[in-house]
Amino acid sequence: MAALATDFTLPLRDFELELALPVEGVVALVGPSGAGKSSALRVVAGLARPSRGRVALGDETWVDAERGVFLPPERRRVGLVFQEYALFPHLSVRGNVAFGAGGRPVGELLERFHVSHLAEARPRELSGGERQRVALARALARDPEVLLLDEPLSALDAHTKSAVRAELAEVLRGLDLPTLLVTHDYEDAAALADEVGVLVDGRLRQLSSPAELVARPRDAFVASFTGANLLHGRARRDGGPLTAVRLEGGEEVLSTDEAEGEVGVVVYPWEISVARAHAGAGDSALNVVRGEIGSVVEVANRVRVRIGPVTAEVTAASAARLELERGGTAYATFKATGTRLVPLTGS
Amino acid sequence: MRRTLAGALVFAATAVALAFLLFPIVAIFARVPPGRLVAQLSNPVVADALVVSLKTSAIAQALVLALGTPAAFVLATRRFPGRPLVVTLTELPLVLPPAVAGIGLIAAFGRFGLLGGTLSTLGIRLGLTQAAVVLAVAFVSSPLYLRQAIATFETVDPDVVAAARTLGAGPARTFFRVVLPLARGGLAAGAALSFARGLGEFGATIMFAGSLQGVTQTLPLAIYTEFAVDFDVTLAMSALLVVVSAALLVALKVTLQWQPSRPTSRFLFATSS
Numbered sequence: 045m046a047a048l049a050t051d052f053t054l055p056l057r058d059f060e061l062e063l064a065l066p067v068e069g070v071v072a073l074v075g076p077s078g079a080g081k082s083s084a085l086r087v088v089a090g091l092a093r094p095s096r097g098r099v100a101l102g103d104e105t106w107v108d109a110e111r112g113v114f115l116p117p118e119r120r121r122v123g124l125v126f127q128e129y130a131l132f133p134h135l136s137v138r139g140n141v142a143f144g145a146g147g148r149p150v151g152e153l154l155e156r157f158h159v160s161h162l163a164e165a166r167p168r169e170l171s172g173g174e175r176q177r178v179a180l181a182r183a184l185a186r187d188p189e190v191l192l193l194d195e196p197l198s199a200l201d202a203h204t205k206s207a208v209r210a211e212l213a214e215v216l217r218g219l220d221l222p223t224l225l226v227t228h229d230y231e232d233a234a235a236l237a238d239e240v241g242v243l244v245d246g247r248l249r250q251l252s253s254p255a256e257l258v259a260r261p262r263d264a265f266v267a268s269f270t271g272a273n274l275l276h277g278r279a280r281r282d283g284g285p286l287t288a289v290r291l292e293g294g295e296e297v298l299s300t301d302e303a304e305g306e307v308g309v310v311v312y313p314w315e316i317s318v319a320r321a322h323a324g325a326g327d328s329a330l331n332v333v334r335g336e337i338g339s340v341v342e343v344a345n346r347v348r349v350r351i352g353p354v355t356a357e358v359t360a361a362s363a364a365r366l367e368l369e370r371g372g373t374a375y376a377t378f379k380a381t382g383t384r385l386v387p388l389t390g391s
Numbered sequence: 392m393r394r395t396l397a398g399a400l401v402f403a404a405t406a407v408a409l410a411f412l413l414f415p416i417v418a419i420f421a422r423v424p425p426g427r428l429v430a431q432l433s434n435p436v437v438a439d440a441l442v443v444s445l446k447t448s449a450i451a452q453a454l455v456l457a458l459g460t461p462a463a464f465v466l467a468t469r470r471f472p473g474r475p476l477v478v479t480l481t482e483l484p485l486v487l488p489p490a491v492a493g494i495g496l497i498a499a500f501g502r503f504g505l506l507g508g509t510l511s512t513l514g515i516r517l518g519l520t521q522a523a524v525v526l527a528v529a530f531v532s533s534p535l536y537l538r539q540a541i542a543t544f545e546t547v548d549p550d551v552v553a554a555a556r557t558l559g560a561g562p563a564r565t566f567f568r569v570v571l572p573l574a575r576g577g578l579a580a581g582a583a584l585s586f587a588r589g590l591g592e593f594g595a596t597i598m599f600a601g602s603l604q605g606v607t608q609t610l611p612l613a614i615y616t617e618f619a620v621d622f623d624v625t626l627a628m629s630a631l632l633v634v635v636s637a638a639l640l641v642a643l644k645v646t647l648q649w650q651p652s653r654p655t656s657r658f659l660f661a662t663s664s
Contacts, residue, residue, distance in 0.1 A: 091553050117556035124557040130550035134572045143568075144558030186559055 046102025048190050048222040052094035052109065054087055056080055061246040063087075067190070070216050070223040072237035074230050074269065080246040081226035082127070085192045088224060089124045090117035101189055101222075120190075123183030127195040129175045131167035137178050138163040144186035157181040172200045173208050180215065191216075193225035197232050209235055230270050242266050264308035264388050272384075273316075273354045275309040279385060286329065286380055293353060297331040301385035308386045313357035315382035318349060319375045320366055329380040337372045351376040419629045431627030439605040440613035440628065447521055447609060448589045451528035455536050455585055460578065463540030464570070468549075478541065485534040489594020492531055496599040500526065523600035524607050532589035536581040543577025544570070576646055583643040587636055 048067040053060050061080035065071065073081045086092035088099055090106065093114055099107040106115045132140050137159055141150045154160045157177040167175060176196065183191065196212060197205050213236050216223055226243075227233050233240045234254035241251040242265070250262040261267035268274045275297070277289040286298045289309050297309055322332065335352020340363065342348075347363035349356050351374045358366075368374065420428075431437055466478055484492060498504050500517050510517065517523040547570055555565040571578075593611040600607040602616055610628050617624045 086553075089553075089557050091556070116561070117553070118559045118561050120557075122557060124554070126550050126554060128550065130548065130554040132551060132554070132569060134569075143555070143560070146559065182554075182558065 045220060045222065046104070046189060048088065048099075048101050048224065050084075050088060050097070050099045052087060052097030052099060052107065054080075054083055054092060054094045056083060056246065059246045061087075063243075063248060065224075065241060065248065065251070067222045067224050069238040070225065070236060071239045071241060072233035073224065073226045073241045073243045074228065074233040075243035076269075077228055079243045081228075081243055082194050084243070085124065085194050085224065085226060088120075088190065089122050089192055090115060090120050121186070121188050122190045122192060123186055123188035124192040125176070125179045125183050125194065125196060128199055129167075129179040131175060131178060131182070133167055136164050136166060137170070140167065140178055141182045141185050144182060146186070148185075150181075150185055153181045153185055171204075173204045176200070176208060176212075180212075184219075189221065191219065191221045191223040193223065195227055196225060196236075197227065197229070212236060234270075242269060258312065259384075261310060261384060261386055264310075264386050267308065267310040267384065267386055272310045272312050275311070275353055276388065277307060277309055279303040279305060279307045287385060289385070291353070295333055297333070297383065298329060298380040299383040299385050300329075300381050301383065303385040306388055308388045310384040310386055311354065311378050311382055313348060313355050316354060316356035316376050316378045318351065318356050318358050318362070318366060318368070319377060320372075322375055331378050331380065331383070333376045334373065335376065337368055337370055337374050340368050340370060349374070416633060419626055419633060423623055423626050423630075427623065428627045428630050431624050432631070434624055434627070436604060436608075436613055436617060437624060437628055437631075440608050440610045441631065443521065443524070443605065443607065444590060444609040444611075447524040447528055448586060450521075451525045451532065451589050452582065452586050454525070454529050455533040455589075456582060459533055459536045459540060463537050464544050464566070466537075467541045467544030481537050482534050484531055485538075489531065489592070490598060492595040493527065493598025496523075496527055496530060496595060501599070517599075519601045519603055519607060521600075521606060524596055524609060527595040527599045528589040528592045531592050531595055532585040534585075535588050536585035539581025539584060540574070540578055543574045543581065546577070547573045579646045580643050583639050583646065587639045590635060590639075591632065 045068075049065075050067070051064040053062050055061075058078075059080070061083050063080075063084050073084060075081055083092055087094050087107070094107060094109055096109050097107070098105065098109070101121070105113055106120050107113060132143065135143065138150060138154065141153055145153075151160070154163055157180060159174060159177050159181065162170060162174060162178075167178070170178065176199070197209055200208055209232060216236060225233075225236060227236075230240075234257075238253065239251060240254050240257055242249040242257070244265060250257060250266050252260075257266065258270050258272075261270060261272065264274055275289075275291050277291040277297070279287050279289045279299075281302070281304060282288055285300065287301060287303055289297050289299060289303075289307060291297060291309070299309060322334070333352055333354055335354075338350035338352075340347060340349050342360065343357075345360050346357050347360050347368070349358065349363065349368050354376050356376050366374070432441075462481075466474065466481075487495075500506050500510065500523075502511065502516070502518055515522075517526065551573070552565060552569060555569045556562075560568065590609075591611055592609070593615070596607070596609060597612055597615070602608045602612040604613070604616075608616065610632055614625050614628045614632075617628070
């Protein structure tokens with residue numbers, strides 16, 4: 045399996061997209077919409093022409109702007125699954141998949157993606173999940189050496205999304221192709237990819253494994269994008285092992301990270317436990333934030349509860365036991381070791 | 392009471408408008424019994440005019456399709472400075488008075504026109520030939536096709552076109568296997584419109600090509616000429632044109648009805664942006 049390597053600049057309307065990225069295994073680019081994610085895929089596919097740099101698969105050069113090399117899309121072995129799937133509306137499912145197969149039979153592919161029974165159906169007759177499977181089968185029919193997925197789950201409703209996500213993760217693992225996917229949803233990225241790159245305004249902020257991204261977010265944006273609480277405050281060293289951060293709301297929280305000056309305190313919802321009464325100052329390294337309960341939202345078998353400036357995630361059972369209701373008062377507690385201090389620049 | 396009066400007025404206005412539009416057409420068929428209309432078709436003037444009309448319209452239409460389709464595709468998919476101006480200019484022949492179109496053609500291709508000298512050194516004389524009829528018909532009818540074709544190509548999803556490219560199809564295969572099938576309905580509608588317009592062409596043709604029976608005398612020209620001679624023959628030819636035009640109109644509507652998934656193909660105007 046040859047690796048894909050990109051290092052290019054593409055001028056966009058409001059900024060330049062710069063992407064130096066080796067792609068082995070599954071890499072996800074995440075970021076807010078308009079960050080240049082889809083443009084990155086278009087460059088790799090040959091649908092957009094960068095002003096500078098290279099795109100290469102192994103020792104095969106696809107783009108070399110300085111030498112004027114630009115292979116058209118049809119000469120790159122790349123499978124691109126479009127955000128809205130872009131199936132050919134005038135062709136049957138079989139016709140769609142066969143389009144890029146170069147005359148090879150596609151029965152096996154239809155079988156593999158569980159769409160054999162839909163072979164003669166038109167795309168408009170398919171459900172979202174079925175369309176995605178057809179789009180994937182069509183992209184793979186060409187026997188690509190690189191797979192590109194543009195927001196593979198965003199066209200699906202919440203109900204089918206989790207099932208399709210698991211299915212897609214399974215497929216990607218089995219393919220063993222360098223895969224670049226883009227999504228605005230960090231959870232999708234973490235579920236599908238080995239490596240996640242956070243792209244903001246055309247710049248790659250951080251590239252690491254999903255676990256590393258959560259454990260060591262490089263800046264406040266990365267932290268909040270991965271679902272963390274971000275509290276703004278001012279840090280001062282007091283000589284001890286802990287850093288005290290005076291929050292904007294007046295409270296003080298402690299962290300085991302070292303920092304000085306304006307910082308963002310990062311704490312993930314699952315690091316926070318919730319109580320209705322103050323536990324008392326039993327543990328000096330335990331942070332307590334008191335606040336009004338802003339919202340209580342069930343997500344699967346968990347409950348996300350907003351307490352003052354932070355969101356905590358507790359089990360449905362403990363949410364019921366604590367009788368959490370909007371408007372009540374609660375205490376969010378989290379350990380100093382459960383916090384990260386990150387620079388606020390670039391948030 | 393006032394509401395019923397208003398309702399009656401609206402009803403009356405509708406009735407008058409519809410009657411006004413239909414009455415002249417009905418009158419063509421009412422004056423002469425159908426049997427005599429059909430008999431007039433063997434009149435040499437009518438037969439010649441029909442042949443000239445069909446032949447020149449068909450050739451003009453073939454030219455319009457062959458040159459207009461790629462032109463429309465380029466104008467629909469490429470963005471370049473001055474594009475709105477170019478699109479508007481292609482629509483200009485539509486709104487020109489036919490006599491002005493005729494003068495324009497004479498000034499360009501006539502014996503003393505801009506290209507007249509070049510054409511005559513090449514041994515080409517357009518005056519009073521069917522080639523001149525074809526040029527006049529193509530000049531006034533092609534904008535209708537162009538406009539519809541541009542609008543149709545603009546509705547083809549660029550992602551679908553890009554998908555074809557990433558699936559290994561070059562630009563030509565992408566055009567013939569994806570773009571053209573998706574645009575088929577809209578292009579057919581445009582072709583029907585421009586064919587109907589070409590068939591009825593009068594002003595530019597009579598000025599640029601003349602009205603020579605069996606050579607340049609199309610049905611509309613023959614109707615004008617025979618008007619002073621034999622009104623029944625005129626009626627027969629008019630009836631013929633009504634039938635052909637109505638058939639084209641019905642074919643057009645059916646074609647558009649068959650494209651329910653792309654209602655945008657009903658647009659008869661290209662966007663100028």
